[in-house]
Amino acid sequence: MNSTRAEGFLELSNSESPDVKQWDTWLAKYEAELVNYNGQKPDLAVWRGAVWVTNPRGEQWRERLVPMLGHGWLNVAECVSAAAVTGARILRGDTREPFAKPLIRVVQTYALTELPVQDNDVAIARELVFCLWTRRRDASPWNRAYVGGVPVFFDQHVAFEFCSLNAFLAPGSDGGYPSQWRVQLLKSGEVPTTLSEREVTDRDRRLAPHRIRDCSAFDHAFDAAVQLIRTFDGPSLAEKVASAGAPDGTHARLLETQEELPEAASRIREILYA
Secondary structure (H helix, E strand, C coil): CCCCCECCCCCCCCCCCCCCCCHHHHHHHHCCCCCCCCCCCCCEEEECCEEEECCCCCCHHHHHHHHHHCCCCCCECCEECHHHCCCCEEEECCCCCCCCCCEEECHHHCCHHHCCCCCHHHHHHHHHHHHHHHCCCCCCHHHEEEECCEEEECCCCCCCCCCCHHHHCCCCCCCCCHHHEEEEECCCCCCCCHHHHHHHHHCCCCCEEEEECCHHHHHHHHHHHHHHHHCCCHHHHHHHHHHHCCCCCHHHHHHHHHHCHHHHHHHHHHHHCC
């Protein structure tokens, strides 16, 4: 970890992200992607060669804890504490220094080589298993962006909403609920993009499609992610929970959902392939 205290999966660079020369031009290029499900545009700033969201929806501890837990194995947008950021250039919006919330790196400023997972099916499988564990229900293409055909997820405002497994999987009315997650196959040779996956979602907002290339490879990665999370030891989890400033009880609940993860995985698989 470097002096910026980035809580994501990579070291921050002092240089500009690949192929980005002028940030105003960059913003014009990605304007259509930099909106949320409701059409709202987040505030943006340029800092240390990347673009960052300066007003994330999630509480500080949620935004910090997710990338801490996913460090090194999960494609999740990194988070930097507000106190670490000085000299940022405002690109869009009214948020100014000193920032009140942690900054979240905009996925479109990553290079594929920076991602810990560089395969679409593995990235989605790991994200969904992580969401089962942390009770993050809103796994959706609207909370992902793609780099070279590989997804990175963001927006942790509904992570760690701990409830029983039955309640988590209870029927919901739209793609923001696990009962509506569905695996769908990409066409041969198709490369998913941020906009293409959101367009698929918008055809039927009752569902959250998770488009993959190969069901067998996805299932293998899904099972491997379950086993990986089951190896996370209590003391290291407690340290991360405390460092993020999470509420009392968060560590205990993570241990509970970790223990029941095999059952949760079995039940969500039936939903994914319904």
